[in-house]
Amino acid sequence: MTFKLTRRAALQGMLAGGVAMTAFRAFPAYAQAPGGTLTVGLTYEIDTMNVYSTGFLGDAQAAVVEGLLAPGSDAKYVPVLATEVPTLENGGIVVAEDGKTMKITYKLREGVKWHDGEPFTSADVKYTWEAVKDPAFIAESKDGTEEVESIETPDDLTVIVNYNTILPTFASTLFTFGILPKHVLEGTDLNTSTYNETPIGTGPFKVTEFVRGQYVVTERFDEYWDKAENGDQLPYLDSIIFKMIPDTNTLITQLRSGEVTMVVSTPYSQASQVEGIDGIEIVKGPLLSWQHLDFNFKNPTLADLEVRKAIAMGIDRNVLIRAQGGFPEAIKSPVVPVFEWYDAETPEIAYDVEGAKAALDAAGYVAGSDGIREKDGNRLSYQFMVQAGRADDELAQQVIIAQLKAIGIEATANNQTGVAYREARYNGGYDLIYGRWITSADPVYSVFWGTGGANNGQSYSNPKLDEAFAKFENSLDTAVRMEAAKEFQTILAEDLPSIPLTTNVALIAKTAKLKDFVPNPTNMTNFVHTAEWYMEG
């Protein structure tokens, strides 16, 4: 595999050279031209096209249904059906005098049409809030509905949302997921509506056929609102087809035979096979998810910073990465590098076995006859939990157990699943725990390490950190948030409640003919900006 990758890398280098040369010519090598069909293979079954009730991330949905805003390739929000992202600076966000509530004004894009030709207006935005909030509607996500006090629609293109609190993460909730068409849905039962199979959206593609368990066909919406920079009517593609193929081997076979031309979640283990297919290339996209090792502070030795530091020094991330096909990337901060909030100067603890041993010696932890260190009768012997049945995590756990052993620390796998895992994770039924978290494009970290945070099962509490989190999460001012982000990343790296190990990456296999594809790291999927994708030749 390494040979192949190297050869490919060399080829890509040559291609880059070729592209540089074509740049000297008077005309571009490939023009964006309308046409072409992209066939996407999904390993899961699309349950519903309704963005508020699907249990998945909504790949097909994102090409059809648009929200007011959407996260871009750098996880920053860009306007979609709104004309700009509301901020304090542009007056889109106004905080009340008492500082306790806020009001957000969206200016809507003009001339946007629903797939049935009706105009999109502010009434649709208000209806979306009402419909999702309705207790009768069974939704996976009602995020952001409770914080809205009322919505005013002074005219067709203005929406004023009155919040009953300050919600800096407003953009990662309600109106970003998608807007529902009032004229189609008002008075119907959203749980059973045909909208769930053939939704009316404003997106560049409209659903023309939904066949449960088989495929969803979307075709170009001719009256789409957006134009390319050169004035071309968007979208370029004629159609995007989403096929549901549960078996990843079959999916790779379909890539080979040309029956599918894109796979958005190639398993790490099958990447090398895909690399060898003619006309298919792999795009490595960052994700907002990361792998981490956390400590339970109820355990007296783990409450000792010297022990946590030694463990951090004892872990070689490269081995963990190799065990996962070489694809994840090492990190030092839980704020993954995609975010503007990421602080590149976060202190790093390098892999250093001798240093770890020396630190434990200095702190008075002496190896007993079995090689396991102890101090004052407390052995460095821990119960180590991952979610049972997840092969990747169990493998990482074994790697970490071996590495801890080398510095005189014993860890015993005690893996749980289902309710038992949940209880243990939230209530600290472990000494060490390894897992993955994912955040939205508007990350909130106090839930993990804030005092009493919803996901803080570690009993960790640090008033200075709480303060930095509060500053980060309650401010709408970017400069203040940057400052706070730097602050909490430094505290986390120094106090080590959790060791961030690696980020995860998405391996997207696609036909090399598809151009202008940009991976999206967020949980809004790669299909939020499909209008400009085009097929060459």
Next chain:
Amino acid sequence: MSLGYVIRRLLGAIPLLLGISLILFTIIHLAPGGPLDMYLENPAVSKEALDQIARAYGLDQPVPVQYFLWLKSMLVGDWGYSIRTGRPVLTEIVLRLGPTLELGGLSLLISLALAIPLGIISASRRGSKLDTTVTLASFAGISIPVFWMALLLQLFFSVQLGWLPSAGYKSIGGGDFLDRLSHIVMPAAVLSLATIASWSRFIRSGMVDVLNQDYIRTAYAKGRSERAVVVLHALRNAMIPAVTVIAVDFGTVISGAVITETVFAWPGIGRLFMESMDGRDYPMLMGLMMMGSLGIILANIVADLAYAALDPRIRYG
């Protein structure tokens, strides 16, 4: 064969199904994981939210209580709602039953059409090159893993030759007879392979036993042709042991072929089972497994009736 017998057998199936349901319910709850596992990676789903979803589906109750709640609704014909899709379990099953019956039915027809002649020829030419070939091929057919055979066919017919679609039920926008046929050929062939192999073995051994009986020698002595002896005198008796196996295989058709359907992205019951298993969709799994059990019980009753039809010495009263 009396109607009374059939009714008694059907009544006898009720406690059997109850027992099966209890065992199945226990086993799926013993398996690691639960329906809420898919949310565990996402911190935006708080413990409170998870508890709320658990309450909505009754997952917060002790397992025995969950079982009785499930049984209570089942008795009044309420199969419950799928946790994964939120749609009624019965609706989902009915939707998937058609493709499964098509695939299973076709593969059983192919199997019958090939296994019976192969078994007969193999038995009546015992020890010949043909018999050895059929025997070897049968063992190969039983031994080759379905997913591997499927992959070979896909690579050859879809990637190399480009003749057949590698997976799916029909083409997008297509769906006429030829299109459907091109999709069903490979999965049906893969599915038939193992059945042909095992059935032909059973028919062969049944046939070998019967061909040694005195009445066969008598038939030959009367001067009947070999064909007549084999088809008219021997086959019927030779089928009795094979009927059990064939009937049970018929019964399993409605529970779908899990691996074949998954590999070929066939939208049937087996794939639904696989996906429900992945998501630990308890109501869906129970519905599917109960239906599968019912199929096998019914098939067994039919097999018993078939014995009586084939062999007048067997009487049920």
